[in-house]
Each structure stands twice: as structure tokens, then as C-alpha cells.
Amino acid sequence: MTIYIINPNSSQHVTQGIDRAIDPMRAASPVPITARTLAEGPPGIETQAHVDGVVGPMLAHCAALENQASAFVVACFSDPGLAALREQSSRPVLGIAEAAVLTAMTLGQRFGILSILRRSIPRHMRYFGAMGVMDRLAGDEPLELGVLELADETRTFERLKTVGTSLRDGAGADVLILGCAGMTAFRSDLETQLGIPVVEPCQAATAMAIGRVALQQTR
Amino acid sequence: MTIYIINPNSSQHVTQGIDRAIDPMRAASPVPITARTLAEGPPGIETQAHVDGVVGPMLAHCAALENQASAFVVACFSDPGLAALREQSSRPVLGIAEAAVLTAMTLGQRFGILSILRRSIPRHMRYFGAMGVMDRLAGDEPLELGVLELADETRTFERLKTVGTSLRDGAGADVLILGCAGMTAFRSDLETQLGIPVVEPCQAATAMAIGRVALQQTR
Amino acid sequence: MTIYIINPNSSQHVTQGIDRAIDPMRAASPVPITARTLAEGPPGIETQAHVDGVVGPMLAHCAALENQASAFVVACFSDPGLAALREQSSRPVLGIAEAAVLTAMTLGQRFGILSILRRSIPRHMRYFGAMGVMDRLAGDEPLELGVLELADETRTFERLKTVGTSLRDGAGADVLILGCAGMTAFRSDLETQLGIPVVEPCQAATAMAIGRVALQQTR
Amino acid sequence: MTIYIINPNSSQHVTQGIDRAIDPMRAASPVPITARTLAEGPPGIETQAHVDGVVGPMLAHCAALENQASAFVVACFSDPGLAALREQSSRPVLGIAEAAVLTAMTLGQRFGILSILRRSIPRHMRYFGAMGVMDRLAGDEPLELGVLELADETRTFERLKTVGTSLRDGAGADVLILGCAGMTAFRSDLETQLGIPVVEPCQAATAMAIGRVALQQTR
Amino acid sequence: MTIYIINPNSSQHVTQGIDRAIDPMRAASPVPITARTLAEGPPGIETQAHVDGVVGPMLAHCAALENQASAFVVACFSDPGLAALREQSSRPVLGIAEAAVLTAMTLGQRFGILSILRRSIPRHMRYFGAMGVMDRLAGDEPLELGVLELADETRTFERLKTVGTSLRDGAGADVLILGCAGMTAFRSDLETQLGIPVVEPCQAATAMAIGRVALQQTR
Amino acid sequence: MTIYIINPNSSQHVTQGIDRAIDPMRAASPVPITARTLAEGPPGIETQAHVDGVVGPMLAHCAALENQASAFVVACFSDPGLAALREQSSRPVLGIAEAAVLTAMTLGQRFGILSILRRSIPRHMRYFGAMGVMDRLAGDEPLELGVLELADETRTFERLKTVGTSLRDGAGADVLILGCAGMTAFRSDLETQLGIPVVEPCQAATAMAIGRVALQQTR
Incomplete structure (x- = not known):
């Protein structure tokens, strides 16, 4: 099994x-x-x-x-x-999205999502609405990085820090979720930098x- | 066009x-x-x-x-x-579901859904949650009629009246929505019988x- | 008729x-x-x-x-x-407010309102609450333009762009609503400039x- | 003053x-x-x-x-x-409606409304929605008594007990609100009978x- | 008594x-x-x-x-x-928190909280969720002042004005709540400066x- | 460890x-x-x-x-x-309450709670409100069994079936949660009888x- x-x-x-x-x-x-x-x-x-x-x-x-x-x-x-x-x-x-949200709900009171692209955010909103957890959502903000930029790890991490800081300080998130399956490598460092839990959905x-x-x- | x-x-x-x-x-x-x-x-x-x-x-x-x-x-x-x-x-x-709900929102304050089968109700709930309209939902109740029973118009109408009455008097609906594309024929009579608007989604x-x-x- | x-x-x-x-x-x-x-x-x-x-x-x-x-x-x-x-x-x-909101709910997931005056926003909030659609609201932001300034079309359009951009990028709106009956002339240009649908309520x-x-x- | x-x-x-x-x-x-x-x-x-x-x-x-x-x-x-x-x-x-609700929110977790007429309930729902307190509402149920019946105090009190019991046991209310300005005389007895607080709005x-x-x- | x-x-x-x-x-x-x-x-x-x-x-x-x-x-x-x-x-x-919120709900449509420390905000969010009033919350923002800084009244008032302005103009609050029991002295001046009601919870x-x-x- | x-x-x-x-x-x-x-x-x-x-x-x-x-x-x-x-x-x-709810949210769309006593329900409601999951709650209904009755397993199971049926058919629950730490023994049989998942919180x-x-x- x-x-x-x-x-x-x-x-x-x-x-x-x-x-x-x-x-x-x-x-x-x-x-x-x-x-x-x-x-x-x-x-x-x-x-x-x-x-x-x-x-x-x-x-x-x-x-x-x-x-x-x-x-x-x-x-x-x-x-x-x-x-x-x-x-x-x-x-x-x-x-992975549902599990990340349910996990975040045990690590903080308001979760923030780090999405790759702005255009996936309405899809996320529909989903969080279907999950009935909109009151726990602090915000969902996009990195807006293209494929080439995502390949540049330094740049991607800088952008994660910027958007994560905005979610924490502007939107009031006390836990963050990486909004795609490919950013595992940054989880730990981002958590250290921002001082709040970061959930990797996989x-x-x-x-x-x-x-x-x-x-x-x-x- | x-x-x-x-x-x-x-x-x-x-x-x-x-x-x-x-x-x-x-x-x-x-x-x-x-x-x-x-x-x-x-x-x-x-x-x-x-x-x-x-x-x-x-x-x-x-x-x-x-x-x-x-x-x-x-x-x-x-x-x-x-x-x-x-x-x-x-x-x-x-x-048709979204349009029926948005239309019902202009005809009453709390809508009730007449669903064919109980098992589609969780799907509806996910959808109404995604639409963000759960506070306008009075209830969603199933007819629980099989194919043969649905073919019997008298029986179907009796069941629509029973479930519609439950939605109106029990759940507090002041507008009803027929929860499938195939019950048009009953709309007008049901509205007359129950005294509240009934929306046919198509x-x-x-x-x-x-x-x-x-x-x-x-x- | x-x-x-x-x-x-x-x-x-x-x-x-x-x-x-x-x-x-x-x-x-x-x-x-x-x-x-x-x-x-x-x-x-x-x-x-x-x-x-x-x-x-x-x-x-x-x-x-x-x-x-x-x-x-x-x-x-x-x-x-x-x-x-x-x-x-x-x-x-x-x-026109209700219809604009219901229309916007089919064009995007989170609507933003461009209000003329800040003092009408609490009235809007009561109304959207009564409609049960607060989870679909991204934000409601005022132009804060006086009568003379509104008469200046160039200035009004500049302000619509500024506030619309704030609603789109800051508040996460993916559809906008013109929050009064007198801004029709700007709808189409604003939609083009911001790249998201703009609803004129009338x-x-x-x-x-x-x-x-x-x-x-x-x- | x-x-x-x-x-x-x-x-x-x-x-x-x-x-x-x-x-x-x-x-x-x-x-x-x-x-x-x-x-x-x-x-x-x-x-x-x-x-x-x-x-x-x-x-x-x-x-x-x-x-x-x-x-x-x-x-x-x-x-x-x-x-x-x-x-x-x-x-x-x-x-008096707003104050009754805010008071009830300190006396129980879910309030029930005893309305005179069914047709005022949608109006109440719009108002509780505007107040943003729908999650605290257990239910709103009508006495459906006409003027003559309301004049009969024994009958009115019987009906208040019946509907109050339904709100408490069926809808889960742990505090009740008398939904009009004219039922003061019954407040205390109803509270005693039902064992949960009853709020008179005036x-x-x-x-x-x-x-x-x-x-x-x-x- | x-x-x-x-x-x-x-x-x-x-x-x-x-x-x-x-x-x-x-x-x-x-x-x-x-x-x-x-x-x-x-x-x-x-x-x-x-x-x-x-x-x-x-x-x-x-x-x-x-x-x-x-x-x-x-x-x-x-x-x-x-x-x-x-x-x-x-x-x-x-x-005092519950009473401040219920009072603010009669003075404005969306309340903002001026908290001392960021780390108490998740606790407030849990509480406002339990109260069922999240749709009335505009925002909760921290002063982030240490004990020494709080002892400096001029500095504290400056910070109250800055955060209050952010709650009013950024988050859309039309009434503010002082989020602790020790800021009474600033209430009146803050109200005058910001032009919206300020509630002192005690x-x-x-x-x-x-x-x-x-x-x-x-x- | x-x-x-x-x-x-x-x-x-x-x-x-x-x-x-x-x-x-x-x-x-x-x-x-x-x-x-x-x-x-x-x-x-x-x-x-x-x-x-x-x-x-x-x-x-x-x-x-x-x-x-x-x-x-x-x-x-x-x-x-x-x-x-x-x-x-x-x-x-x-x-165990939080975990039971989060687990139920992956097994059905609307959860029902089988509580021992009516008086704990307001406490549960405050908690589900703090969790922000009220839209996923179908209902919370009490067994209202005293200590002696709870000791009678046959009677307790009968009551669990009755209340569980009410939650499923009346309140629309498609997943149930045993609302205390002591009813494990009934979980499996109740699930079989009612045909919907039953979550034991421990x-x-x-x-x-x-x-x-x-x-x-x-x-």
C-alpha cells in the first residue's frame, strides 16, 4: 500500500x-x-x-x-x-490547497497566500469561498513573475520576501501559504526572514x- | 448572431x-x-x-x-x-444555477432550492459558498424521487409542494428555485400554490x- | 408598455x-x-x-x-x-446598485466600488450587508471630488484611474462598479485602461x- | 434634558x-x-x-x-x-431592533426573533444582514396572529410559548427577542416558562x- | 449595590x-x-x-x-x-472589548481597532469571530510601541494619529476603538483630529x- | 520523543x-x-x-x-x-474539536455536531465562530442524556441515531462529529447506520x- x-x-x-x-x-x-x-x-x-x-x-x-x-x-x-x-x-x-489552508488554520488566525500570478487569485477566492473560510483569509497577493524570472532564485526569493512582508504587515497575515507546488526550496528561509510560519502545500x-x-x- | x-x-x-x-x-x-x-x-x-x-x-x-x-x-x-x-x-x-440565484436575490430575501437528489446538495453548497451567498440561502432540500417517480407528474408535483412548503415554512424561504433543468412545467402552478415566487433556472x-x-x- | x-x-x-x-x-x-x-x-x-x-x-x-x-x-x-x-x-x-452588483458577480470574483464621496460608503456597506455579498466585495473607495472638480472631465478620469488602480492592485478587485448614475461617459475608457470589466449601474x-x-x- | x-x-x-x-x-x-x-x-x-x-x-x-x-x-x-x-x-x-440585538448578543450566543407577521421577516433579514450579525441569528419565526387574536392575551401567550419553544429547541436560540413594541406584558412570564432570557426591545x-x-x- | x-x-x-x-x-x-x-x-x-x-x-x-x-x-x-x-x-x-464593539456598531458601519501590540491581534480576531462581527471590522492595526515609548505621551499620540489615519483612510473605518484599557486620555483629542468617533472601552x-x-x- | x-x-x-x-x-x-x-x-x-x-x-x-x-x-x-x-x-x-472540524471539512460539506448537553452548544458556537467555519456548520444538537442514561449503551446509541438522523435529514449534515471524548465505541456503528462519515475527535x-x-x- x-x-x-x-x-x-x-x-x-x-x-x-x-x-x-x-x-x-x-x-x-x-x-x-x-x-x-x-x-x-x-x-x-x-x-x-x-x-x-x-x-x-x-x-x-x-x-x-x-x-x-x-x-x-x-x-x-x-x-x-x-x-x-x-x-x-x-x-x-x-x-494540497485545502490541506495547506486547514494546516494554516492551526498555525495562525489569518492566512496569506503567495500566488504566482494575479489571474489565479479569483480561482482561489472561489475555492476559499466554497471552503467557507473567507473570514480566515488575510489576503492573496501575486508574485507576478514570469518563467524566466522564476528561474532566477535570488530574484524569486526577494519577491517572496516583499510580497510576504506586504501580507504580514499590510494585510495582517500571521501565517503564510506558498500558493503553488514549486516553491518548497524557499519555505524555510522565508519563515526565518518573516518570523511567521510558512506552509508548503505538498x-x-x-x-x-x-x-x-x-x-x-x-x- | x-x-x-x-x-x-x-x-x-x-x-x-x-x-x-x-x-x-x-x-x-x-x-x-x-x-x-x-x-x-x-x-x-x-x-x-x-x-x-x-x-x-x-x-x-x-x-x-x-x-x-x-x-x-x-x-x-x-x-x-x-x-x-x-x-x-x-x-x-x-x-443557470448562478442566474437563478441572482434572480432570486431580487425577488426575495432568502431562497430555497428544490433539488432532485440529496447527493447533489453538497455540490450546491460548495457553489453557493464560492458565490458568497450563503447568508441568502434558506435551505436546500431534496425531492428524493427516482426516475420512475419523476415520470409521474402528479406525484412529482405533490412532492414539490411538500418540499416547497417545508422550505417556506420550516426554513423561511420567501423565494424558491427549481434545482434542475427539467421541472419547468411545474413552475407556475407551484408558485400559485405556495404564494411565493418560483424561479425556473433556464x-x-x-x-x-x-x-x-x-x-x-x-x- | x-x-x-x-x-x-x-x-x-x-x-x-x-x-x-x-x-x-x-x-x-x-x-x-x-x-x-x-x-x-x-x-x-x-x-x-x-x-x-x-x-x-x-x-x-x-x-x-x-x-x-x-x-x-x-x-x-x-x-x-x-x-x-x-x-x-x-x-x-x-x-441600479443591486443590479450592478449582481452583474459584477458574473464578471469577476471580487468587485470594487468607485464612490464619489467617502460619506456614502457606510451606506453602501449597510446595503451590501443586507444583500449578503460582503465576501464578494474587494473594496469601496471614494473619488472625493467636489462638484467643480467633477465638472472637469480630465481630472475626473485621472482620479477614476487612480482609485480604480488602487481597487485592482491594492484591494484585489477583478471587476469595478461606477458608484453613481453619472459617470457613464468614462466606463469604456476606464475598462480599457485598467484591463478589467467596469460596470455602469444604469x-x-x-x-x-x-x-x-x-x-x-x-x- | x-x-x-x-x-x-x-x-x-x-x-x-x-x-x-x-x-x-x-x-x-x-x-x-x-x-x-x-x-x-x-x-x-x-x-x-x-x-x-x-x-x-x-x-x-x-x-x-x-x-x-x-x-x-x-x-x-x-x-x-x-x-x-x-x-x-x-x-x-x-x-429598538438594533439595541435588542446588541443586548441579546451579551445574553446568549444565538438569538431568536418572535415576529408578529411572516411578511416582516424578510425586512428583518435585510436589517440583520446590514448589521452583519447573521451568524448570531438562530431564527426568526412568526406568530401569524391577526389583530383580534392579538387582543386575546391568553391566546397570544400560548402562541409566544409555542414559537419560543420552536426557536429554542428547533433553531437553537439561547436568547429571545420580542419582535415588536407591544408585547412587553409577556416578557417576564415567557422568560420564566422557557428558561432563557427574553429581551423586550423598548x-x-x-x-x-x-x-x-x-x-x-x-x- | x-x-x-x-x-x-x-x-x-x-x-x-x-x-x-x-x-x-x-x-x-x-x-x-x-x-x-x-x-x-x-x-x-x-x-x-x-x-x-x-x-x-x-x-x-x-x-x-x-x-x-x-x-x-x-x-x-x-x-x-x-x-x-x-x-x-x-x-x-x-x-470592555465586547461593549466597545457593540457601542461602535451604533456609531459607524466599520470599526477599526488601535491595538498596542501586533501579537494581540490574532487573539482579537478569534474574539471578533466568536462574536460574529467580522463583516463590521475594517481593520486592527498595532501601535507597536514599547513600554518606554508608551510613557512618552507626545509620541504615543503621534502614533495613534498615524495608525488611526491608516485605519480610516486605508482600511475604511468610520469609527475607532482604543484597544486597551489605558489610553483614555487620548480619546477626545484623537476624535477631534480624525473626525470620526473614537470609543474608549472602559x-x-x-x-x-x-x-x-x-x-x-x-x- | x-x-x-x-x-x-x-x-x-x-x-x-x-x-x-x-x-x-x-x-x-x-x-x-x-x-x-x-x-x-x-x-x-x-x-x-x-x-x-x-x-x-x-x-x-x-x-x-x-x-x-x-x-x-x-x-x-x-x-x-x-x-x-x-x-x-x-x-x-x-x-480535538478543532481537528475534528478540520477533518470533517475534508469528508463532507456541512458538519453536524452530536453534543452531550444543550448547555455546551453556545460554547461550541463561539468556538466555531472564532474558527470562522460557521458556513460549514449544519447544526449542533444535544443528546440531553444524564450520567445514568449515558451508562446505558443501548439507550445512548438509540439517541445517537435519533439525533444523527435529525442532523442529516433535518439540518442537512453530510458528515457528523461526536462532540465529546467519550463516545468512540459508537463511531463505527453510527457511521454504518446513517451512511455518512462520523468523526471521533480524539x-x-x-x-x-x-x-x-x-x-x-x-x-
Whole structure:
């Protein structure tokens, strides 16, 4: 039995990053943890059409894994197909955005989101509204960095600090969430710099999945 | 130019019902109104997987109509693909659930939903949460009628009256919404019986679409 | 039968502006649209006493029009007497603030309001609270321009851009609403400049009224 | 200097009832308390048009009293003209609905409203929404008693007990509010019968007004 | 019989400040008002452990006063033990944070809090959430002044003006609340400078307590 | 290193029940799990004074365990001292009510609470309000069983079914939470009977704690 983390985009590179992010948790997990790439996904999930489009292939992908799955983690900050996968599977199913928010709700009173792009923020707002947690949201602010700029780690970290400071001091966040699956490397330093907890969503969801595997023992 | 109402399930029968529901509005529309069936859809949209699964084909279907479209109406009470179609199209895009709720918000202070099945209610709740209108919701109660029972019009109407009365007197609704695309025939009689407005969602969305076509003249 | 747009202040100049704002929509309306001035109203509606004070005369004005009315639009951003007129009339009744908000809710996830004066904002907040849509509100920011400054179109547009930019980038609005009945002329340019939809409330309400006239055909 | 309680309907009988309700508080008030009838008001305030219609005469009535007023209390459960009177007067201004709700918020966690008529409930909901206190509302249920039935005290009290029990046990209210200005006589017995606090709105508002008169000493 | 104001920290200096703050209200109170120091409290209440820790001694302190108490006021902006004291005592019990918020809700539509320290803000947010008034909150911003700086009155007032201006113009507050029991001296000048009402919480709670003593006469 | 579950009442019997409830999870935990009794606590936590009163001793108890603690779980459905313990400890701290709610939010859209006593419901409401999750709450209904009746397992289970059915069918809950630490034995059967997930709060919190221990590996 295995915890499957599904990267719903087709980028192996992203899947490898997720794998590195959760690697230290393997020692504490009662079951193996495997990160998988959804070959049918787009290279990156940037639009609502991408979000909706990966659901079908992801459901098929997970159906094939159902028998050996301890739990599923959907590893995209839009939590594509989370409700559908929960209807399909009898296993615990976690989404990284939902898990990050629920985790942040135990670490602070108002969470701030560091999003890559401004255009994903309305999608986040719809989701936090559906989750019924708008009163816990301090703000959601974009890095607005292009692909080339994101490749420059120094620049990305500077921007994370700037936007994180704005969320903390301007919007009143006392806990931050990295709003995509690819910024793990910066989590710890950002937390140190800003002095408030920073949640990496893949790690938060995997932690909840490990807990759920334990919880299943009581069923 | 035409207002296209897209029935995202593959049932011609449902499309014909929608067509009948909005037929009286054609005389007041500045453009033709055409109801279309999504051939690639399932016979009925009952699960979250169905909702997510029709988005891709529906986007393709609408892309092909874009140039001759005045507006699009997505005619399923789960508003599948509404956000994605809005990102894709430059035309006004309405969903029947959203339009029914917004219309009900001008006809009463607390709306009640008459759903077919209990299992769609959590999906509705997520959606009303995403819309940010939970304080306007009085309740959402299921008819819990099977296919055979729904075919019996007398029985269906009795059940609509019972559940509608519960929503009005128990939950405090002062306006009701028919929670699927196929109950048009009962709207008027139910309104008369219960003494509060009853909104049929396909009609509500088509009305808003007609208004939007007029609004586009100011652009 | 006619759609009556009631300007509840006594300024003919404002009524003419409303008439111009909705003129392009006439071609798409199934019935004539007439903008009327409430002679008994104050020159401008600036205080809560003004808002409450126009209700009586407006109800009388509309009662006299009831038989030839297809629908009523109350054309002041405080929606004076909307609830009372709905109780009195059997016709569709729309208010420009409510209609603008409901329209904005289909064009973006968080709306921002461009108000003329800071002192009307608490009144707006009470109203959005009554509508139950506070979670969709990004912000409401004042132009704080006096009468003379408003007469200077260049200056007014500069200020609209500044405040609109603040609502978009600071408050996170992805759709804007012009918070009074007299800024139609700037709508299109502001939308172009800011890159997000801008809703003019008289047009939005008239569009909904046209839709409602069509919807009445199904009764 | 005097605390003026304004009954905005023209019924002397109601004003006398209010006077009796607050009479025991006079001994504890630093200033006299006078209940006044708005001669221009309707015999009873039952519709939104009544609510809006009394604002003008009430503002005039209060303007004439401004110089000798310590505070104003608007004594109708729709709080007509409260916002307008606050803009006009430099004195503390309380409304009985608002004051009853704020008082109930210190006596329990979820308040229930005992309304006379079902049709006033949407008006209450708009108001509680504007107050931003919907999460504290357990429910608002109508007695649905006509004038003759209300004259029968035994019957009215039976109905108050029935609806109060429904609010307590069905809706989860742990504090109740009498939703009109004329049920003072039942407050104490109802509280004893149901075992949870019952707030009479005229008394609650007068208590807050007395407090505000004291608070003005610090200005 | 006496209104007891309980300062739950052990600082006599703070109790004396509270006494001065409410002194002008004594002339308008039907009963004496006495401010008392909780000897068992910490010198200042700065952490959640302090808040929870004073509850036991405060309950004992108040139990001993129950027979001669007209009402109790808990005079710390975290309202420690408010719910517990309400369960224990049969007298009216007010907390200064709750009373300040309820008072501000009658003076403006969106209140802003001037907190001493950033770290108390999450505690305030939990409390306003429990009160169900988040939609009325404009913002809560810290002075971030240390003990020495607070001793410098000129500097403190400058900071109050700066943060108050930010709450009014940035966050949209139209009423402010001093978020601790020790800033009474600045209330009036700050109100004059900023042009919006400023609520001092000890005074607001004492005013409500005076009203409640009057209300008890009707029991 | 150990996960410590603190039963803040002094009943060994309750602690043993908690130990049994989480025993199956030990095999899946990376560290030992120990349930401890707070000797200084009352036999049962029934009032707000009990809740506040255990905080001090619990903080001392946990401070002594800090060095060997992997995580703390506060095992009382009022989550006493949760915020204070989070301020004191550098370890992950979970409360069983909070964890049960967060877990339920991943298993259904609207949760219902099965409380023992009606009088604890206002306390729960304050807490869910502080958590900002009121829109996810379907209802909170009491068993209203005395100690003797609770000892009768058949009767308790009958009552759980009755109240659970009311929450599911009347209030619209699609997931239930057992609102105290002592009903583990009924969880599985109740879930089977009602056909919706039932969350046992000690298990839910322990599951989250196990996840957090894993998450700490990434720090």
C-alpha cells in the first residue's frame, strides 16, 4: 500500500520537486510515498480549462491505483478534481490547497497566500469561498513573475520576501501559504526572514495523508 | 448572431424541454435563441465526475460557435465549466444555477432550492459558498424521487409542494428555485400554490442573457 | 408598455445622462425605455435623509405608471425605496446598485466600488450587508471630488484611474462598479485602461429589466 | 434634558404601552424619559412603505426636540430612519431592533426573533444582514396572529410559548427577542416558562440610551 | 449595590486610570461605581496564558462581591473570563472589548481597532469571530510601541494619529476603538483630529452597565 | 520523543477510553503515543469555568513534557488552553474539536455536531465562530442524556441515531462529529447506520498529530 501524490501536470521536473519536498517525511510514514506525473496533463496548470481538463485523466489514473493506494494527494494548488476523486475512491483523498489552508488554520488566525500570478487569485477566492473560510483569509497577493524570472532564485526569493512582508504587515497575515507546488526550496528561509510560519502545500497535504493512513487503522 | 443554450448532457429530451421552457421569451429577444445538446455529454449529469467531464467537450463545442454567438447559457444546475467558458469566450456567459440565484436575490430575501437528489446538495453548497451567498440561502432540500417517480407528474408535483412548503415554512424561504433543468412545467402552478415566487433556472439565465445582449450594444 | 427608469433626484441633467447611457440598448429592447425625473426629489441624493425622503413621492410616481409599466428601474446608487416599490408593484423592479452588483458577480470574483464621496460608503456597506455579498466585495473607495472638480472631465478620469488602480492592485478587485448614475461617459475608457470589466449601474439595471420583460412572457 | 422615545406610528395606545414598559427604569435614569407619538405616522407600521414614509416627519419631529434631547430612541422594530436621524442629530440615537440585538448578543450566543407577521421577516433579514450579525441569528419565526387574536392575551401567550419553544429547541436560540413594541406584558412570564432570557426591545434601547447619557458626561 | 469594574491585572496604576476614565459618569449612575484591582493577576495581560490564568481568581473575586453587585465590568480588552462569569453570576456582566464593539456598531458601519501590540491581534480576531462581527471590522492595526515609548505621551499620540489615519483612510473605518484599557486620555483629542468617533472601552462598558442596572428595574 | 494526549479532566476512566480509541493508530505512528490524565482537572469539564480553570495546570503539565514531546493533543471538546499552549510550546499542538472540524471539512460539506448537553452548544458556537467555519456548520444538537442514561449503551446509541438522523435529514449534515471524548465505541456503528462519515475527535486529532510529526522532519 502506498500514498500516491498525483502531479496533474505533465512536467517530470515538477514531480521531482514534489518528491524532494516530501522526501524527509518518508522516514515517518507507515507506508511508501510515491509522486506520479499525469502524462495526459498540460505542462503547467494555468487556466480554469486546464484545471477542469485534467480531471478525467486523473480519475482514470487514480482508479487504476485504487487497490494499492493508502491515500491520494492531488498536487496542484487548484485542487483539480478533488470532489470527483472523493466520490470515486474509497481512500482518503487530500488536495494540497485545502490541506495547506486547514494546516494554516492551526498555525495562525489569518492566512496569506503567495500566488504566482494575479489571474489565479479569483480561482482561489472561489475555492476559499466554497471552503467557507473567507473570514480566515488575510489576503492573496501575486508574485507576478514570469518563467524566466522564476528561474532566477535570488530574484524569486526577494519577491517572496516583499510580497510576504506586504501580507504580514499590510494585510495582517500571521501565517503564510506558498500558493503553488514549486516553491518548497524557499519555505524555510522565508519563515526565518518573516518570523511567521510558512506552509508548503505538498508537505502539508502529505502530512495529513500520513495521519489519515493512521486513522484508517481505527476503521 | 444567436444566444446558444448548451445542454451539457446528451439527452435530446432534456434539450427539447429547455427549448419549450424558453420559447415564450423568443418574441422578446433581439436575437434568435437556440438550445443545443452536447453529444459528448452523459445522458444525465449526476456526479461531480460528470460535471468535470463535460467541460472539455463543452468548451470545444462553444469555441466552434463563438463567432455566431451573442451569448452562451450553460444549462445544467451545476454550472459545469462556467468559469472556464468565461475565460475562453469574449461573449456574455451565464450559468443557470448562478442566474437563478441572482434572480432570486431580487425577488426575495432568502431562497430555497428544490433539488432532485440529496447527493447533489453538497455540490450546491460548495457553489453557493464560492458565490458568497450563503447568508441568502434558506435551505436546500431534496425531492428524493427516482426516475420512475419523476415520470409521474402528479406525484412529482405533490412532492414539490411538500418540499416547497417545508422550505417556506420550516426554513423561511420567501423565494424558491427549481434545482434542475427539467421541472419547468411545474413552475407556475407551484408558485400559485405556495404564494411565493418560483424561479425556473433556464428561463432566469436566458432572461439575463437577453439583457446582456442588449448591454453589449453599449460597448 | 414601457420600461420606466426613475431618476429620483430632480435634476433633468442627470436624467438626460441616464437616457444617453441606455440609448444604445433601445434597439435590443422589446419595449420602449423612458427615463423620468422625480420632480419632488432633491437636486442630488447625498444623505440618508434624501434617500428615505424620495421614497414616498417615488411610490406615488410609479403607482401612476403601473398600468403601462413593463418594469421599473430605480436609478440612484442607494436604491431608494427598492423594497417598498417591490411590495407596491406587480412589475419587475430593479435598482441600479443591486443590479450592478449582481452583474459584477458574473464578471469577476471580487468587485470594487468607485464612490464619489467617502460619506456614502457606510451606506453602501449597510446595503451590501443586507444583500449578503460582503465576501464578494474587494473594496469601496471614494473619488472625493467636489462638484467643480467633477465638472472637469480630465481630472475626473485621472482620479477614476487612480482609485480604480488602487481597487485592482491594492484591494484585489477583478471587476469595478461606477458608484453613481453619472459617470457613464468614462466606463469604456476606464475598462480599457485598467484591463478589467467596469460596470455602469444604469446600463446593468436596464439590461436586467429587458431580460425580465422577456421572462414575464413565460408567466 | 430628556430622553425622547419616538413611537413612529400614530397610535396613542402603543405609546402608552411603551411608556408603561420603560416606567420602572425612570428611577434609575439621570434624566426624564418621555414617550411621544408621531402624529403623522400611520396607525401601525406594517409595510416597507410605512417604514420609509415615517422618516421625513420623524426627522422633523426630532429636529424640533434636538435642543432639549439627551438621546433619541426610535421605537419601532424596523428602526425606521435610524441612519438618517444619526446623520441629523448630534445626540445619541438608538433603535429598538438594533439595541435588542446588541443586548441579546451579551445574553446568549444565538438569538431568536418572535415576529408578529411572516411578511416582516424578510425586512428583518435585510436589517440583520446590514448589521452583519447573521451568524448570531438562530431564527426568526412568526406568530401569524391577526389583530383580534392579538387582543386575546391568553391566546397570544400560548402562541409566544409555542414559537419560543420552536426557536429554542428547533433553531437553537439561547436568547429571545420580542419582535415588536407591544408585547412587553409577556416578557417576564415567557422568560420564566422557557428558561432563557427574553429581551423586550423598548426596554433594551432605553437602557442603552441611559448608558449613553452617562457616557456623554465623559465628552 | 455597586457596579464593580474589575481590572484583572495587579497594577494599581491601571486601576486608577480606569477610575479616572469613568469618573465623570458617576453623576449619571443610579449606583456607585468602584474599580478594583485583581491582586492575583499579572502586572499586565499580554499573553493568552495571562488571559486564561486570571479567570479563576477573578471568578472568586466576583463571587465574593455578588451580593452587593449591581453589575460587573471586566476591564481588560481580551475580556478574560467573560463567559465564565456570566455562567457564575446572576448580575449583568459586561466586557470592555465586547461593549466597545457593540457601542461602535451604533456609531459607524466599520470599526477599526488601535491595538498596542501586533501579537494581540490574532487573539482579537478569534474574539471578533466568536462574536460574529467580522463583516463590521475594517481593520486592527498595532501601535507597536514599547513600554518606554508608551510613557512618552507626545509620541504615543503621534502614533495613534498615524495608525488611526491608516485605519480610516486605508482600511475604511468610520469609527475607532482604543484597544486597551489605558489610553483614555487620548480619546477626545484623537476624535477631534480624525473626525470620526473614537470609543474608549472602559467607558463604553460602564455606560452599558449603567443601562443594565436601569433595565434590571423592569425584572 | 512522544505524542502526548492530555485529558484535562482528572478521570482515569476517560483517559483509558482515549487510549483505547487511538490504540490502533500506534502501529502507524513514527513515535509512541501516550494519553495522560491532568490530575489537577475536575472530574469532568462541564462549564466555562472548568474550561478556563484547567489551562494553568495543563500549561505546567505540558511545560514539563516539552523536551520529550513530539506533539501535544488537548483531549477535551472545548479545546481548553489551545491558544495558550501554542504560544508556550514549540511543538505541534492540536485540539480535538478543532481537528475534528478540520477533518470533517475534508469528508463532507456541512458538519453536524452530536453534543452531550444543550448547555455546551453556545460554547461550541463561539468556538466555531472564532474558527470562522460557521458556513460549514449544519447544526449542533444535544443528546440531553444524564450520567445514568449515558451508562446505558443501548439507550445512548438509540439517541445517537435519533439525533444523527435529525442532523442529516433535518439540518442537512453530510458528515457528523461526536462532540465529546467519550463516545468512540459508537463511531463505527453510527457511521454504518446513517451512511455518512462520523468523526471521533480524539482519533482525528491524533491522526493530525502523527502527520505533523512527519511534517516536522522537513523543518
